[in-house]
Each structure stands twice: as C-alpha cells, then as structure tokens.
Amino acid sequence: MINIHNLCQLQGRLVADPELRTTASGIEVASFCIAIDRGYAKEGEEKQTDFINCTAWRKTGVFVNTYFKKGKEIKVLGSLQSRKYEDKEGKQRTAYEILCEQVAFVGSKNAGENDSSAPSAGAPAASPSLDVAADDDDFPF
DSSP states (O other): OOOTTSOEEEEEEESSOOEEEEOTTSOEEEEEEEEEEOSOOOTTSOOOEEEEEEEEEHHHHHHHHHHOOTTOEEEEEEEEEEEEEEOTTSOEEEEEEEEEEEEEEOSOGGGSSSOTTSOOBSSOTTOOSSOOOOOGGGSOO
16 A cells, blocks of 8 residues: 555656565565656756666566566656665665555657556556546546
8 A cells, every 4th residue: 555645756767677586485576776867957067867776566576577677667656765774884874765556657669669558567456557547427526
C-alpha cells in the first residue's frame, strides 16, 4: 500500500540495466538508478541531472528487470526512504532511495526496443499504470 504522506512520482531514464537478485528467503528485488534532468539551468551553464536510486520488490522488481534496460524511460511511484551506514573510512553517511510500488512505461513504442504494450507492474488491477484517464461517467457524483 502506498503511503500518501510520503509519495514520490518520478520519470527518467535508466542509467544501467536493472540488477535483480533474490534474498535468502527467496524474495526477488531489483535495484536500478534513473537519471532525471532538472528543468532549469543558469545562463551559460548546462542543465544538471539528478541520479535517483530505486528499489522494486517481488513482482514489480521482476517486471522492471524483464522489460526495462539501460536508456529506457520509466515512471516510478513510491516512497522516499533513507538509511544510515558507515563508509570505508568510518564516516557516517545517509543514502536515499525510492521504494517503488508502481512502475510504468513512458514514451512511444518506437522510442525503445522494449514493447510498451506490456502491462505495468505494482498497480492495482483496476489501474494498470500511473496514467489515469477517466470519463465523467466513472465518477459517482
């Protein structure tokens, strides 16, 4: 279930192919990083890019690993998480990542080598992707 108090929706391109691994208890988890260009740049400077680490568990992770490759555009919906760790020099560090609840294709079918007609993962059955189109008849009022 998505935490509405900590909700992130990001769209970017995969920096590398996702890495799928299986935990000791047999649960699949995919790790990947997406590059997101900032919408502005100071005059005379290049646009900056943010690199956001993402994690997708179980079926969503398998879906990402199956259908997404380096350079493919992706939309993720999930929550921001932080964790503290100690680096090799003994300094305390904080890492941030998006825990993906839903992922979806972005762009046209011809924009990449993957088939964008494949289903999205992590979404409820009634809403298979992050993009929602509703008719007035869909509302109860």
